[in-house]
Amino acid sequence: MTSPQGRLRPHAPTARRVTDLAAAHGLAAAGAPAADVQVSGVTVASGDVAPGDLFVAVRGLTVHAARFAAQALDLGAAAVLTDDEGLSHLADAGLADRVPVLLAADPRALAGPVAAWLHGHPADRLVTVGVTGTNGKTTTSYFVDAALRAVHPVTAVLGTVELRIGEESIESPRTTVEAPVLQAICALALERGAGALTTEVSSHALALGRVEGFVADVAAFTNLQRDHLDFHGDMEGYFAAKAALFTPAHARRAVVVVDDDWGRRLATEATVPVETVATHVGAPGADEADWAVVAADVGLDGVGSRFTLRGPDGTTHEAASPLPGLVNVSNAALAVVVAHAAGVPLGTAIAAVGAAHAVPGRMERVVERGDGLPLCLVDYAHTPDALVLALEAVRPITPGRLVLVLGSDGDRDRGKRPIMGEIAARLADVVVVTDENPRSEDPASIRAAILEGVRSVRPDLHDVVEATDRRQGLLDAVAAAHEPDTVIVTGKGHEPTQEIAGVFHRYNDRDVYLEAQRRHRAGTAGLPA
Numbered sequence: 001m002t003s004p005q006g007r008l009r010p011h012a013p014t015a016r017r018v019t020d021l022a023a024a025h026g027l028a029a030a031g032a033p034a035a036d037v038q039v040s041g042v043t044v045a046s047g048d049v050a051p052g053d054l055f056v057a058v059r060g061l062t063v064h065a066a067r068f069a070a071q072a073l074d075l076g077a078a079a080v081l082t083d084d085e086g087l088s089h090l091a092d093a094g095l096a097d098r099v100p101v102l103l104a105a106d107p108r109a110l111a112g113p114v115a116a117w118l119h120g121h122p123a124d125r126l127v128t129v130g131v132t133g134t135n136g137k138t139t140t141s142y143f144v145d146a147a148l149r150a151v152h153p154v155t156a157v158l159g160t161v162e163l164r165i166g167e168e169s170i171e172s173p174r175t176t177v178e179a180p181v182l183q184a185i186c187a188l189a190l191e192r193g194a195g196a197l198t199t200e201v202s203s204h205a206l207a208l209g210r211v212e213g214f215v216a217d218v219a220a221f222t223n224l225q226r227d228h229l230d231f232h233g234d235m236e237g238y239f240a241a242k243a244a245l246f247t248p249a250h251a252r253r254a255v256v257v258v259d260d261d262w263g264r265r266l267a268t269e270a271t272v273p274v275e276t277v278a279t280h281v282g283a284p285g286a287d288e289a290d291w292a293v294v295a296a297d298v299g300l301d302g303v304g305s306r307f308t309l310r311g312p313d314g315t316t317h318e319a320a321s322p323l324p325g326l327v328n329v330s331n332a333a334l335a336v337v338v339a340h341a342a343g344v345p346l347g348t349a350i351a352a353v354g355a356a357h358a359v360p361g362r363m364e365r366v367v368e369r370g371d372g373l374p375l376c377l378v379d380y381a382h383t384p385d386a387l388v389l390a391l392e393a394v395r396p397i398t399p400g401r402l403v404l405v406l407g408s409d410g411d412r413d414r415g416k417r418p419i420m421g422e423i424a425a426r427l428a429d430v431v432v433v434t435d436e437n438p439r440s441e442d443p444a445s446i447r448a449a450i451l452e453g454v455r456s457v458r459p460d461l462h463d464v465v466e467a468t469d470r471r472q473g474l475l476d477a478v479a480a481a482h483e484p485d486t487v488i489v490t491g492k493g494h495e496p497t498q499e500i501a502g503v504f505h506r507y508n509d510r511d512v513y514l515e516a517q518r519r520h521r522a523g524t525a526g527l528p529a
């Protein structure tokens with residue numbers, strides 16, 4: 001069955017001849033004669049093939065997609081683009097002479113450009129923004145989108161939380177969609193009258209060719225912190241993947257936050273024009289940045305922050321972040337500069353970012369402080385640095401105790417677990433260690449690794465709880481907290497499921513808070529759920 005994102009296609013696609021496609025991209029032809037065959041869509045996933053598609057069969061990290069060609073043909077694929085290995089799989093399955101086959105050394109790199117060609121380069125008729133960095137991509141994208149919406153009646157925003165075109169939204173499969181899906185969404189967005197599109201660009205997407213054929217008008221960089229080393233090997237590899245966005249193949253110009261060494265390095269190594277933004281008040285080098293946050297009042301109203309942004313001409317502008325913490329001053333400042341670079345007047349961008357709505361699962365206030373209940377926040381921090389920043393953001397708006405509920409993902413970077421535990425014990429008053437997405441790992445051993453870090457700071461484990469069930473752990477944490485306290489649950493953000501041993505269970509931290517609120521009002525808080 002076609003996936004939801006696979007159905008995001010233009011309603012009136014253009015059909016083009018396979019022979020023209022081969023000529024335009026210098027591809028050799030094999031298989032059945034292509035003379036009268038046309039294609040009207042592109043996909044890299046056999047299950048997402050629609051009649052008339054070109055099936056791009058790539059060698060994956062685990063399997064060659066040509067092994068699924070029979071399914072693609074059953075679903076109506078009109079042609080296949082693959083490599084020599086893919087052609088032999090087709091031949092072995094007796095399919096090579098049933099369908100025109102185009103050959104390329106690296107079909108993965110061609111999926112995007114071919115889709116862009118087929119749809120008439122739709123991204124070139126939109127104002128496009130690509131946001132990368134370890135943390136802050138989603139928040140910054142929503143802030144940028146808020147500013148673009150002030151100018152363009154219809155916009156699209158694609159990322160970890162959702163794929164949204166205008167007011168229509170579907171759950172997102174991951175941070176950055178596959179290359180042909182991105183092009184099809186651009187074409188659909190144009191059909192729906194969109195003027196601008198913002199997409200998060202993950203390092204996986206850059207490494208796996210998901211933005212080939214896509215050139216953002218403005219590429220944005222938030223920061224680089226330890227993450228995804230399981231995939232990239234080391235920080236150099238991770239940086240190199242991110243840096244690929246800041247080249248003419250993927251961007252026309254760039255805005256780079258230069259608060260960390262990686263940002264400063266990127267600003268000098270990028271091969272497109274760069275505007276730099278310093279977002280830490282008084283940090284060394286801030287004077288040299290094109291834009292700088294020169295004053296910030298964090299959380300004065302118990303929510304967001306006000307800040308002053310100095311522009312390249314030396315003028316200063318009063319601006320605001322609608323979400324708590326200095327990290328969101330950073331995201332808001334970046335978003336203002338990005339939106340301005342994308343054609344939004346500065347004053348309009350500042351006003352729109354300051355008034356942006358909550359971002360799902362990012363410092364999201366689910367239960368407000370009052371009626372005996374603590375302030376209850378959901379946040380997506382799942383790296384050591386993000387956790388520090390999230391807890392530092394919450395402390396100034398917490399008159400009582402700071403209660404943290406956290407876990408760490410299974411089948412992902414193991415090294416960060418004790419570091420997260422150490423940070424939790426240092427910066428929170430009460431620590432509840434529970435499960436995130438254990439995936440194929442034993443949840444108890446993940447918790448043990450976090451607790452090892454907790455113990456390095458609090459050997460007696462006072463005010464530390466181990467909860468084998470995330471929902472119960474969160475319910476108990478809220479029930480035990482008092483009105484001046486803040487409960488923050490990190491790691492899963494907006495995620496609608498919890499992945500345990502290959503099964504995705506419906507689960508959302510927000511829903512658990514609302515349940516805790518109902519139980520508090522009904523007088524059943526603290527009883528077993």
Ligand SMILES: CC(=O)N[C@H]1[C@@H](OP(=O)(O)OP(=O)(O)OC[C@H]2O[C@@H](n3ccc(=O)[nH]c3=O)[C@H](O)[C@@H]2O)O[C@H](CO)[C@@H](O)[C@@H]1O[C@H](C)C(=O)N[C@@H](C)C(=O)N[C@H](CCC(=O)O)C(=O)O
Nearest residue numbers: 044045046060061062063064065068174175176202204205
């Ligand atoms: C590590 C990684 O990113 N892997 C991605 C990669 O997998 P792969 O190359 O190993 O693919 P494979 O499983 O060997 O399959 C090879 C090819 O066969 C195709 N296939 C496979 C099975 C089938 O039945 N039919 C079929 O056509 C696949 O579409 C693929 O093109 O290419 C596949 C599609 O081409 C992706 O589905 C897959 O994403 C996996 C599912 C994934 O979870 N990726 C995550 C880690 C990811 O990309 N995350 C980032 C965000 C990270 C963050 O910042 O947190 C993201 O952008 O979401």
Ligand SMILES: Nc1ncnc2c1ncn2[C@@H]1O[C@H](COP(=O)(O)OP(=O)(O)OP(=O)(O)O)[C@@H](O)[C@H]1O
Nearest residue numbers: 134135136137138139160327330379380381386390
């Ligand atoms: N600029 C920032 N610097 C550091 N941490 C941040 C920043 N912005 C947000 N965070 C923290 O990182 C978490 C994730 O934020 P956000 O979803 O905006 O980033 P992301 O890059 O989209 O993350 P992911 O790719 O994992 O979805 C937030 O919940 C917050 O704790």
